[in-house]
Amino acid sequence: MRGRAIKLSAPRRLVGDLMRFSIGVPRVAVQRQMNLGPLVRARMAQQTRPSWTxxxxxxxxxLALEMPELRRAYVKLPWPQLYEYPASVASIAHEREYDGEPAVLLSCIKCPERYSITELEGSIHAARSRPILEVPEFRRALRMAAAxxxxxxxxxxxxxxxxxxxxNYFGTFQLSVYSGLGAE
Incomplete structure (x- = not known):
């Protein structure tokens, strides 16, 4: 059957590239139940409720401040090794619309342990609401996707x-938020 070829958009190329490199990353799924009752009550008591994100x-x-293992990454240059960062960098995945289609783009927050929850909320909200090309990490990623x-x-x-x-580019940990879309 004859169809038509559709060129991949920049956001789809980015996601494909991330998936290409994630293939070699070993993963272990861990699930733990937590009693969030006190946290839920504290959150509900706030005049403006911060997001769970x-x-x-x-x-x-x-936690990463207390446990250096959570600030380590496996790197291959100049030789295979674990590299420990002095501080955390959060990489947050945001689903945004770009050129009429959903795009997953990453923003970074350096040293998130130094900011209040309100300040973190503001940074996350800015990445979700500012025009895509006004967010430096989004702009850089889309420019790279054109290569x-x-x-x-x-x-x-x-x-x-x-x-x-x-x-600087990928963070020391990654946070993606899809629970609001029905994901567990």
Missing amino acids: AIFLKGYAL PAPVRWLLMWLGLNIARQRA
């Missing part, structure tokens, strides 16, 4: 494997 972001950042595949792959591989640069 900001709360969990702050919690993980504080030919081998160039994108080389830049992404270098960004993931040069220890000092990895946190």
